[in-house]
Amino acid sequence: MIQHNGGGIVLQVDIKSSKPIYKQIMDQIKEGVVKGVFQPGDKLPSVRELSTMLTINPNTVSKAYQELEREGAIETRRGRGTFIVENYKPQADPDRLGQLNDLLKKVVVEAYYLGLSKKELKQMLADLYAKLGGARL
């Protein structure tokens, strides 16, 4: 993710990825928040702007924004645009907790097949926290 001309933020899509484009946008914005690329209160590009920036279907952008809003990560202020929420309140949504659990299960299984010990996996996780990090994590 790079910051460029006029403070506009450029996200990227990989059309070859099996991850749907709306999900790619969601993940990049969330990662951007964790990394501090997006600060609370930052304005996101409008649906029209982002769809043109990436040459993707505006419905795809809308879907990404709707999902992010549902998750409480961004908010739409009427007539003003879409913003990163000021104070994000983590919610323990059971659906998403379940998904996270599935993801971790995948990681544990993969680690086993790669011959990684529990300790080594924990170290990897700690490194990631440090790398993505900042004060947010």
Place this chain on the structure above:
Amino acid sequence: MKIEVMSLYKTFRADTVLADINLAIEPGQIFGLIGENGAGKTTLIKCITGVYQPDQGAVYIGGKTAYENPTVKVEIGYVAEENQYFPSYRICELLSFYSLAYPRFSIDRFYELNQIFGVADKARVKELSKGMQMRLALMLSLSIQPAVLVLDEPTSGLDPLVKREAMNLILQEVESRAVTVLISSHHLSDLERICDTIGIIASGRIKAVHSLVELKQKMRKLQLVFSQDAPADLTAWPEVLAVEKVGRIHHIITKQYSEKLLNKLRQMRPLVLEEIPLELEDMFIYAAKEVQP
């Protein structure tokens, strides 16, 4: 406006070019039509735009029949593969013609678009190159402020820069005016970026209609290397669409990808199990195979 095609048949002499076509495209949706040469794409498009009369079945644009119906045709922006304009008209004369034919035609919009497309308005249509004629067709179709945009191979003959601009303009129409878009293209990577739904046409029939999100979820390509022999019945697995073998490397194309399938494969202790990218073009080829009896 909604595009609806119901049990459409079209025959030329003894050739059935279209058979039992059923489609529905909602306002604000972008529908990509893909198929080989001669599959019936252009014939279908000409039925939808009201150029051809269906032999059986019906085409409705916003609930009304398109054929020989000017009140519907003024709502349709149609960019054909080869566009027919009066060859000796100058562009500026063509604009006067358009403002008479299309009530919402905006000459301001045309010149605004021409800032991007740069077609000399004093030139005669016949003096324009193929690419310039395509630019002209796109500009005219956008300037009539259509409710429905039908684009037959619109990106052929456009250079990459103009192509990107043209796609963005179409996306803006969808965003701001909920225009319904039907687009056919051989450039599958273009469709992949912009379409909600993809329809595959072969031998005059719609073989499959998929949302792209759904298609990407279900259809994946996995690369495997087995330490022993691969399971013999792999091709018969319900989740598997196709298996290709190169030496010890197996490529599996899934039709129902799931975590369960991965676990089933992991249990065979493959030396390698990884997902590799699958482009729309491959999906198209495999999906076309799947539907064959």
